[in-house]
Amino acid sequence: MPLFSETSDVSVRPAVPGDELAIAQVQLAAWRDTHADVFGTALDDLDAEAISAGWHESITAPPGPGYRVLVALAGPQVVGFAAVAPVAAPEGEARGGVLVALEVTPTAQRGGHGSRLLAAVVDLLREDGADQLHTWVLDGDDARARFLRESGLGPDDVAREVVAGTLPDGTHRTVNEHRWSAGI
Template sequence: MPLFTDNADVSVRPAVRGDEHAIARIQVEAWQLSHVEVLGQGALDLLDASAIEAQWASAVSSPPGAGYRVLVACDGPTVVGVVSVAPVPAAEDRPFDAPGGAILALEVEPAHQRVGHGSRLLAAAVDTLREDGADQVHTWVLDGDDARAQFLASAGLGPDDVVRELVSGRMPDGSVRTVTEHRWSASI
């Protein structure tokens, strides 16, 4: 008689060559769900899934340096989420500060959100950064991405008053459309 449990076969592992198609699909689907209000459908329609897939393939197979990593969340054998991290060296004007790390991307396939994959990815990213000697982590949150802000706040990150503006495209009248991101950080 088989034994059934409430535990799903879920995991986080380093991304491997071949994961890039799933990762790109997850990123595009997640962005279309969470960023349409801020970026606009026109900007999202311009996403080039093939180019995104090629960038992820490069990040997985040829990271730009030590400490750059891509991890994936799996539900059984299926890739359902991604996180990528990068080192942030101590500032030159504060050479005694320990280095930190940045979460460059953290996305979960919309159909698999709110079941723990994001939390597992974030925990694995923090563990990886700690192993590399980081004592802090930061990431960027697009204005209007309330779900991401709530998720990060529940994990102990918070806005640290650093803001940046990014160009997201041109409007029909020729003006430039910008979006604002706030940096969120925490000691780890």
């Protein structure tokens, strides 16, 4: 029996201190690959070091129970991440969760990392007693919509407008997002 397999070691684990810069780099690479037409040159101004500080806080001092950051690994390398937060429910109803972020670096996409991350998020939400999951998708993000649809989520007719930056004339640039959800 050979010591090494022809496939790489892939896994998902909770993010730990030290993962934050890799998470920020994955996030920026994925956004630049997918959303350059929406955010334009504003993406060029984003700094991985500054973004990593926010991820460090999310990893080391989450705001409460149910807030989690997970990473997808190819061998020892972080190639993706997911962040999930709890959603309060009315008394007597099961809680839900919102998938705040799920990104895979462009060179590692279509390798199952996103599916593994989403499955891990769902498992954690179920352990917490949640029975639903939702997330937000930018208009025009066809790849994300396809991934979510193939994963069992669907749009639920809730939309919102989000400020995506400030234009040179001082006005705000906005984008539209639609909520996708599923029972888990």
